[in-house]
Amino acid sequence: MNIIQFNYKQIKSRPLSSALNVILFAxxxxxxxxxxxxxxxxxxxxxxxxxxxxxxxxAKGSPLQLILSGIYHVDYPxxxxxYAEAMxxxxxxxxxxAIPLALGDNYKSFRIAGTNTAYPALYKGRLRAGKLWQKDxxxxxxxxxxxxxxxxxxxxxxxxxxxxxxxxxxxxxxLYTVTGIFExxxxxxxxxxxxxxESVWAIHADEHDEHDEHDEHDGDEDHEHDHAEKxxxxxxxxxxxxxxxGAITLPRLIxxxxxxxxxxxxxxxxxxxxxxxxxxxxxxxxxxxxxLISALxxxxxxxxxxxxxxxxxxxxxxMGGGRLRxxxxxxxxxxxxxxxxxxxxxxxxxxxxxxxxxxxxxxxxYTLQGWVALTDVYLLVASLGIGVVAAMIPAIKAMNTxxxxxxxx
Amino acid sequence: MEEKCLVTENIxxxxxxxxxxxxxxxxxxxGEHLLITGQSGCGKTTLLHLIAGLLRPDNxxxxxxxxxxxxxxxxxxxxxRGREIGIxxxxxxxxxxxxxxxxxxxxxxxxxxxVDKAWLDNLFDTLNITHCRNSRTNEMSQGxxxxxxxxxxxxxKPSLIxxxxxxxxxxxxxCQEAIxxxxxxxxxxxxxxxxxxxxxxxxxxxxxxIHLES
Numbered sequence: 001m002n003i004i005q006f007n008y009k010q011i012k013s014r015p016l017s018s019a020l021n022v023i024l025f026a027x028x029x030x031x032x033x034x035x036x037x038x039x040x041x042x043x044x045x046x047x048x049x050x051x052x053x054x055x056x057x058x059a060k061g062s063p064l065q066l067i068l069s070g071i072y073h074v075d076y077p078x079x080x081x082x083y084a085e086a087m088x089x090x091x092x093x094x095x096x097x098a099i100p101l102a103l104g105d106n107y108k109s110f111r112i113a114g115t116n117t118a119y120p121a122l123y124k125g126r127l128r129a130g131k132l133w134q135k136d137x138x139x140x141x142x143x144x145x146x147x148x149x150x151x152x153x154x155x156x157x158x159x160x161x162x163x164x165x166x167x168x169x170x171x172x173x174x175l176y177t178v179t180g181i182f183e184x185x186x187x188x189x190x191x192x193x194x195x196x197x198e199s200v201w202a203i204h205a206d207e208h209d210e211h212d213e214h215d216e217h218d219g220d221e222d223h224e225h226d227h228a229e230k231x232x233x234x235x236x237x238x239x240x241x242x243x244x245x246g247a248i249t250l251p252r253l254i255x256x257x258x259x260x261x262x263x264x265x266x267x268x269x270x271x272x273x274x275x276x277x278x279x280x281x282x283x284x285x286x287x288x289x290x291x292l293i294s295a296l297x298x299x300x301x302x303x304x305x306x307x308x309x310x311x312x313x314x315x316x317x318x319m320g321g322g323r324l325r326x327x328x329x330x331x332x333x334x335x336x337x338x339x340x341x342x343x344x345x346x347x348x349x350x351x352x353x354x355x356x357x358x359x360x361x362x363x364x365x366y367t368l369q370g371w372v373a374l375t376d377v378y379l380l381v382a383s384l385g386i387g388v389v390a391a392m393i394p395a396i397k398a399m400n401t402x403x404x405x406x407x408x409x
Numbered sequence: 410m411e412e413k414c415l416v417t418e419n420i421x422x423x424x425x426x427x428x429x430x431x432x433x434x435x436x437x438x439x440g441e442h443l444l445i446t447g448q449s450g451c452g453k454t455t456l457l458h459l460i461a462g463l464l465r466p467d468n469x470x471x472x473x474x475x476x477x478x479x480x481x482x483x484x485x486x487x488x489x490r491g492r493e494i495g496i497x498x499x500x501x502x503x504x505x506x507x508x509x510x511x512x513x514x515x516x517x518x519x520x521x522x523x524v525d526k527a528w529l530d531n532l533f534d535t536l537n538i539t540h541c542r543n544s545r546t547n548e549m550s551q552g553x554x555x556x557x558x559x560x561x562x563x564x565x566k567p568s569l570i571x572x573x574x575x576x577x578x579x580x581x582x583x584c585q586e587a588i589x590x591x592x593x594x595x596x597x598x599x600x601x602x603x604x605x606x607x608x609x610x611x612x613x614x615x616x617x618x619i620h621l622e623s
Binding site: 001006009010012013311312315316317318319320321322323324325403404407408 | 454458461463464483484487488490491492496498502503504505506507511514515516518519520561565
């Protein structure tokens, strides 16, 4: 029997209070570790998908909505902008590259985006198979689209009107053909179906009369398909600046002199972080508080067990165990609770992350990534520290037990 | 001269200034038995604790197997006690989370000694507790517990066995059995046996008796 086995038996002999200690500690660790994981995964997704896009131009509305729909493809677009006006803007010398994006349809909830080949280049999308779209109604699909829908090269499919999968109007008369599949990039590219802008126009050119917009976007008057009377429209224009000067002058120029809106991803994301930051902070404090309570619970349970085990501890001394040994027994118990709690918390938080990830996957086509982080190591070190600190006073008391007096009682 | 298992010289101990215990010198050789009797409060247990090194005397020296334990540092004292002294208490206490066998192995483990399997089996056998080997101590009878505590006292083959009122909670049958086991074990190990008690039932069984006055 070694010290670990002895420790295990001692912990097992008080199952209820031991379980309480572990459960409390695990709860704190679960919350804190889940918050860190989500935050990391979230920030990682936001940063990666923003790529080198300096500015997003779209219809007037909420700038955050514009960013969310234009870059991350989670929200609905604010509306459409005039293609000619957008093209004119893109000739501005401060702009290095302007990528048009025309949204409108989906296939099994994966958005079909009309754009040009600069868009996949933004995410360093490389082809796994086939080639990029060349003619109208040819599409190149992201890796997740391929794996979820089972589409492969040569397959044809009809787009569904709107951006969500609810059966709406199916464009049965005009079918898309898959010509290529991208490799996985772990960016938004994985969940898009790319084609040229002309295909999106062609599909919606004659339909305007058939049905009025039913609406996914709340209350917007000018919808993305209002292009019956010819001026061609796109949803957003993604802009890369030529030089930093652009960031200073362009947004104001667009917002004041055109009826389009320019939003900076960096700014909007920072605003989003600021909003979420409060929640994250609150959760961090709550979990910190739970961990503190659990440290207190470990402390109290060790202290009270000390009373009932006083004779056992004295016996260990009588049988030749030194004071340091009693000290280390108690410290080891404190550490055991903390480590068991940490392990349980680690596992539970990963499980929670797994379920959340499958939720975001079905609802937003986003997979949460990152199963381990540096913070896990910090948490482990902190847990060990808390275990030692919580056990310190009981351990010192155990070490200083007067054996002769205890045995006489 | 043959090295004595236990020699005490002029030991004194006081819990407070008004109450000073002065103990007679004790000399106990290999395989010898000594009974120390006296009224309650005469310092019997104090003497036992002083000899065991659980208390440090104000004055005097305690030699266990030739080594003056009063001069040892805490750590060496614990180690010396663990290896050279086996102690049996009035009410047998054990570590509840462990089985009888694990409890019995505890002194060896604490002193980093190994226990010969034959010796372990022999102890269980001669003390008639083989059937409780894997029992928890709270499932055992009083007599079994006292026999287990005797086994625990001798497991490390000490040179001195101390017993503090080992029989006071036992009935006559168990009392005789416990004493004869203590005697036979100490003879087998050639260890000195020192029993402090106020139990008059033991007096006829011992030739050397020291009576402490209060």
